[in-house]
Amino acid sequence: xxxxxxxxxxxxxxxxxxxxxxxxxxxxxxxxxxxxxxxxxxxxxxxxxxxxxxxxxxxxxxxxxxxxxxxxxxxxxxxxxxxxxxxxxxxxxxxxxxxxxxxxxxxxxxxxxxxxxxxxx
Numbered sequence: 001x002x003x004x005x006x007x008x009x010x011x012x013x014x015x016x017x018x019x020x021x022x023x024x025x026x027x028x029x030x031x032x033x034x035x036x037x038x039x040x041x042x043x044x045x046x047x048x049x050x051x052x053x054x055x056x057x058x059x060x061x062x063x064x065x066x067x068x069x070x071x072x073x074x075x076x077x078x079x080x081x082x083x084x085x086x087x088x089x090x091x092x093x094x095x096x097x098x099x100x101x102x103x104x105x106x107x108x109x110x111x112x113x114x115x116x117x118x119x120x121x
Contacts, residue, residue, distance in 0.1 A: 011039075015047050016056065016070060025060055025067025055080030 018034040019026055026034075028044045035044075048068050051057045055077045057068045071077055089095045103111065 011043075011047055012051060012056075015044065015051065019057065019068060019070040022069065025058075025062055025069045027062055027065055027067055031068070055084070 014035060015031060018031050028041060028048055031048065032039060032041055032044045048057065048059075048066075052059045052068065056071055058071060059066045059068055061067075071080075086092060086095055100108065100111070
């Protein structure tokens with residue numbers, strides 16, 4: 001008898017939930033222990049790698065592998081994803097022009113203020 005198939009993104013959410021109560025980085029083995037041993041170690045490491053590429057977790061060297069920690073700031077995750085999309089395009093100017101052109105007047109003003117404040121630092 002096979003296990004029911006998970007929905008799209010369910011395993012990522014389970015792994016994020018396993019990382020959530022931790023105060024420090026957890027290895028893939030520790031995540032596997034917390035979730036129970038039904039998942040293969042390679043499955044855990046693959047999903048953790050994907051979460052790292054998405055900016056949802058940070059990764060730091062621990063022993064011969066990595067320790068993963070949940071990114072708790074949603075704005076940091078969104079900024080990481082925006083930067084990744086921008087880095088993936090060859091015409092940064094066009095992307096930024098279209099992005100700024102799509103902003104509401106309020107967001108455009110906020111962006112202008114933020115740019116001015118970083119110029120003054």
